[in-house]
Amino acid sequence: xxxxxxxxxxxxxxxAEVSIATVSRAIHMPEKVANSTxxxxxxxxxITGYTTNAMARSxxxxxxxxxxxxxxxxxxxxxxxxxxxxxNEARAHxxxxxxxxxxxxxxxxxxxxxFLNSNQAAGLILFTGILPFGHQTMTARLPPSVGVFEPVFNxxxxxxxxxxxxxxxxxxxxxxxxxxxxxxxxxxxxxxLAYTRRRMGYDAGxxxxxxxxxxxxxxxxxxxxxxxxHAVEQLFMRDTLPTAFMCVNDQTAIGVxxxxxxxxxxxxxxxxxxxxxxxxxxxxxxxxxxxIRQPRTAIGKQAMALLLELLSDGRPTETExxxxxxxxxxxxxxxxxxxxxxx
Amino acid sequence: xxxxxxxxxxxxxxxAEVSIATVSRAIHMPEKVANSTxxxxxxxxxITGYTTNAMARSxxxxxxxxxxxxxxxxxxxxxxxxxxxxxNEARAHxxxxxxxxxxxxxxxxxxxxxFLNSNQAAGLILFTGILPFGHQTMTARLPPSVGVFEPVFNxxxxxxxxxxxxxxxxxxxxxxxxxxxxxxxxxxxxxxLAYTRRRMGYDAGxxxxxxxxxxxxxxxxxxxxxxxxHAVEQLFMRDTLPTAFMCVNDQTAIGVxxxxxxxxxxxxxxxxxxxxxxxxxxxxxxxxxxxIRQPRTAIGKQAMALLLELLSDGRPTETExxxxxxxxxxxxxxxxxxxxxxx
DNA sequence: ATGATGTATGTAAAGGTTTACATAAGGCCC
DNA sequence: GGGCCTTATGTAAACCTTTACATACATCAT
Numbered sequence: 001x002x003x004x005x006x007x008x009x010x011x012x013x014x015x016a017e018v019s020i021a022t023v024s025r026a027i028h029m030p031e032k033v034a035n036s037t038x039x040x041x042x043x044x045x046x047i048t049g050y051t052t053n054a055m056a057r058s059x060x061x062x063x064x065x066x067x068x069x070x071x072x073x074x075x076x077x078x079x080x081x082x083x084x085x086x087x088n089e090a091r092a093h094x095x096x097x098x099x100x101x102x103x104x105x106x107x108x109x110x111x112x113x114x115f116l117n118s119n120q121a122a123g124l125i126l127f128t129g130i131l132p133f134g135h136q137t138m139t140a141r142l143p144p145s146v147g148v149f150e151p152v153f154n155x156x157x158x159x160x161x162x163x164x165x166x167x168x169x170x171x172x173x174x175x176x177x178x179x180x181x182x183x184x185x186x187x188x189x190x191x192x193l194a195y196t197r198r199r200m201g202y203d204a205g206x207x208x209x210x211x212x213x214x215x216x217x218x219x220x221x222x223x224x225x226x227x228x229x230h231a232v233e234q235l236f237m238r239d240t241l242p243t244a245f246m247c248v249n250d251q252t253a254i255g256v257x258x259x260x261x262x263x264x265x266x267x268x269x270x271x272x273x274x275x276x277x278x279x280x281x282x283x284x285x286x287x288x289x290x291x292i293r294q295p296r297t298a299i300g301k302q303a304m305a306l307l308l309e310l311l312s313d314g315r316p317t318e319t320e321x322x323x324x325x326x327x328x329x330x331x332x333x334x335x336x337x338x339x340x341x342x343x
Numbered sequence: 344x345x346x347x348x349x350x351x352x353x354x355x356x357x358x359a360e361v362s363i364a365t366v367s368r369a370i371h372m373p374e375k376v377a378n379s380t381x382x383x384x385x386x387x388x389x390i391t392g393y394t395t396n397a398m399a400r401s402x403x404x405x406x407x408x409x410x411x412x413x414x415x416x417x418x419x420x421x422x423x424x425x426x427x428x429x430x431n432e433a434r435a436h437x438x439x440x441x442x443x444x445x446x447x448x449x450x451x452x453x454x455x456x457x458f459l460n461s462n463q464a465a466g467l468i469l470f471t472g473i474l475p476f477g478h479q480t481m482t483a484r485l486p487p488s489v490g491v492f493e494p495v496f497n498x499x500x501x502x503x504x505x506x507x508x509x510x511x512x513x514x515x516x517x518x519x520x521x522x523x524x525x526x527x528x529x530x531x532x533x534x535x536l537a538y539t540r541r542r543m544g545y546d547a548g549x550x551x552x553x554x555x556x557x558x559x560x561x562x563x564x565x566x567x568x569x570x571x572x573h574a575v576e577q578l579f580m581r582d583t584l585p586t587a588f589m590c591v592n593d594q595t596a597i598g599v600x601x602x603x604x605x606x607x608x609x610x611x612x613x614x615x616x617x618x619x620x621x622x623x624x625x626x627x628x629x630x631x632x633x634x635i636r637q638p639r640t641a642i643g644k645q646a647m648a649l650l651l652e653l654l655s656d657g658r659p660t661e662t663e664x665x666x667x668x669x670x671x672x673x674x675x676x677x678x679x680x681x682x683x684x685x686x
Numbered sequence: 687a688t689g690a691t692g693t694a695t696g697t698a699a700a701g702g703t704t705t706a707c708a709t710a711a712g713g714c715c716c
Numbered sequence: 717g718g719g720c721c722t723t724a725t726g727t728a729a730a731c732c733t734t735t736a737c738a739t740a741c742a743t744c745a746t
Contacts, residue, residue: 019726054461056702059398059731075423083417098439118397286629362696399732402701
């Protein structure tokens, strides 16, 4: 059957000697069709190699079987594993994944909006932490959407991610348990919800340990390696130094380690460092980084499951599913060796 | 105009007081329509917020504006950067990217084949190095396709990637220049075309240096970290050891370094190691890995450009576009310190 | 004035589905 | 045997475009 044009439902109907309506029913509502007929149809499908034309189907149904996934940066090491989870779950339900990356450019976001408007995607997964569509869009027009990895700032969109506060708490508690009392928090941008939440974990841990706010050092940056390096430089300008650096993410932590290394310090002997995310590099840098693991594949899977549920129910839930963060202990933390406060 | 159902071409036609054919022409063949009319249509489009329904368009045209990208593993560190290149180029031409990963499972491949058969994708980008569809598919049915990163084994599909042979040659020449004479090549599977080609570079370099085949050590594996570690163990069983390990990819090189480290050797003092790919980790491991860089974004961009060209021309070119590999020198190579052959 | 040529627009069909509605047949009850 | 319900199938419309073909009008050469 190596026909040049693919078989249509009509070809199947002709061979099975039934109407096209029956063929459609045999495929999508098999219980509505007599056993004998279903058999004939299935044979005809096998003979012709028929597969339903997704375009025609989506057109008729007014809804596609694609999910648009928008991320600021496809290359982000966190991204790919979540994508695996998303993709697996989507495929299992007959959906495909359409991907786009905005590079934090609103113009780009708008271009992807077209995929939505033109009915090419039935749902939206957002990695961006923000609706990347400027103000042209009212949320009303958006298809069912789920934020992932980073809570969505505007728009009141359900979110699946790690419990940032609890994760940060685990990190700070480890540092505390090792005996650290002067712990710096190296954050990224205050506009990121993840920052705020991790910071909350940091503060809560320090509160519980009875460490006064005066003894806390909090810096902001942009979450890059460079930003971590820069934070170290800033801190060395001051008259007090922490004994430990608790970083908002692994990139920052790597930057901190680079900065400290450049000044000739040894980690964890001289300073302890923790990260957050457990990116693949974390295990390769030296020393291997003690950090908080994001269950990325699970996050992807659950986010997609939630979206698919929204898609069938239509119920506009505003949920937040928080997954448990795990502390992964490697070699970047030890007890404080000396008190840097007075040097 | 926050209407619940999106505007159709008919809404636009009514407002602009023209026929739907004219609207369609005003959009797609503006020169065929009078200036005054075009103006009216554009205004009507602005008022209604109309965007073309991609489903209807694709159905009518018999061709979608999606490109299917199939990779064995989305999480592969090589993948994401190529994807960036692919995506940028696609978007610039109004195409979207549909992604799938097979995990080397033929069943999975078949599932993606459905996207193709159901007309949801106009073209195919293959990362898999092999047509992942078992034998059910004759190439005739495949849409325009381009292999990327890994030459496609079966199917005679155009390919865009790095020049493996030249890259390997650069690595072996560096090792030779440092004075190494006993260089082991740690490969992966002989079925991978990339292996064969890199191996050719290795042999060519050694030939040129007048090193006889007896003095070459070649091992095979599966390209994983574990496989690199295993290769080291195997070599220590033998009575001759190389002074340098030239690895088919960075993963293997990392494994080799781990294996050597576990035995207490220092790199590059005791042994030199080179990789291939320049994955993001390569810079973080210690010592940072000297390797061959794949111009990933450029590969993606060119592959997509080629595919788009195929899509419009229809000309079934069987090309191979080989990009220049760059040697990136870090710290895993130095002159051989002693001769391990007789220990 | 006539016919030819060219330009701008309209009409209607086609693309492959799904599904509301119509029809037909079979079984059952009285 | 007639009416009624159930089950299985068919008919045809609708989803929204694009485009071949038809039409209408203007321009121009003769």
